[in-house]
Amino acid sequence: MSENTTKVSIPVPATDTHYVIDADRKRLLGAVMNIPDGHIRNVLLVGPTGCGKTDLARWLAGEHQRPYYEAMVGQAIEPLDLLGTKGVKNGATFFKESRFVEAIETPGCVVCLDEVNRCTPNILNMLLPLLDHRGEVYVEELDRNVQVADGVVFMATANIGSQFSGTYRFDEAVVSRFTYRFEVSFLEEDDEAQMIQNRCGITDEDARLLAKLAATLRSKIDSYGGTLTKLVSTRQLIATAQLIATGINITDALTATVVPSFDDDGGTNSERAQVLQSIQLICG
DSSP, X not given: OBOOOOOOOOOOOOOOTTOOOOHHHHHHHHHHHTSOTTSOOEEEEEESTXXXXXXXXXXXXXXXXXXXXXXXGGGOSSTHHHHEEEEEETTEXXXXXXXXXXXXXXXXXXXXXXXXXXXXXXXHHHHHHHHSTTOEEEETTTTEEEEOOTTOEEEEEEXXXXXXXOSSOOOHHHHTTOSEEEEOOOOOHHXXXXXXXXXXXXXXXXXXXXXXXXXXXXXXXXXXXXXBOSOOOHHHHHHHHHHHHTTOOHHHHHHHHTGGXXXXXXXXXXXXXXXXXXXXXXXX
């Protein structure tokens, strides 16, 4: 049996006034959002880890005043991890449907399928009928079909490229369900600095130093002929800026956010040593 509980509506995220997006992308994504109900609107956002794909999905929902829900599909193992939970009450078993189910059944909701390229085959098999013309999936524990409500937009994020280290092959059957595909990359250096300053309230100088450091380290990634295997993400820069805003100096802040993510094997030739050298040269 399913448990009768009072549902809490899926919230509309606040509009991020500091978000930076180029005019062409804003126009195209806005057009997708404005496609009339009754048509499938599945969007795939592809790019390196930490470049802001999930932020883009959340911003889009807020910009268009749509309910928004983030489903960590890449971390789920079995469908029930997403669909709900089993329990026992007064000696009887029950099944409580999840917020994911509620989001799917909320008209106009933007449902972000985070790290869809990491999904297990079982999760993909559950998602496929939701993403195509069927628009529904049978949930045995609920003894009913969960149906995609009118106007729901599925926005999936995928970490693809040299930074992607998934467990399962990103099936073409899944990719084909996403009619609209956008490549997401890091902001230009000046735009990233402005965003960091606006969002975290640090000085223009510190924001520019962080953006310059990130651009320098990203240029050293191995896929571009460099020696680093990881990218500095926008979220790491924001975390660094948040520390700086509390009074921590920029180099100390970086040792708590960016530096630990790089390998220190190899001594003076290690990735971490290269990063520390760049921090010294750029940030002093």
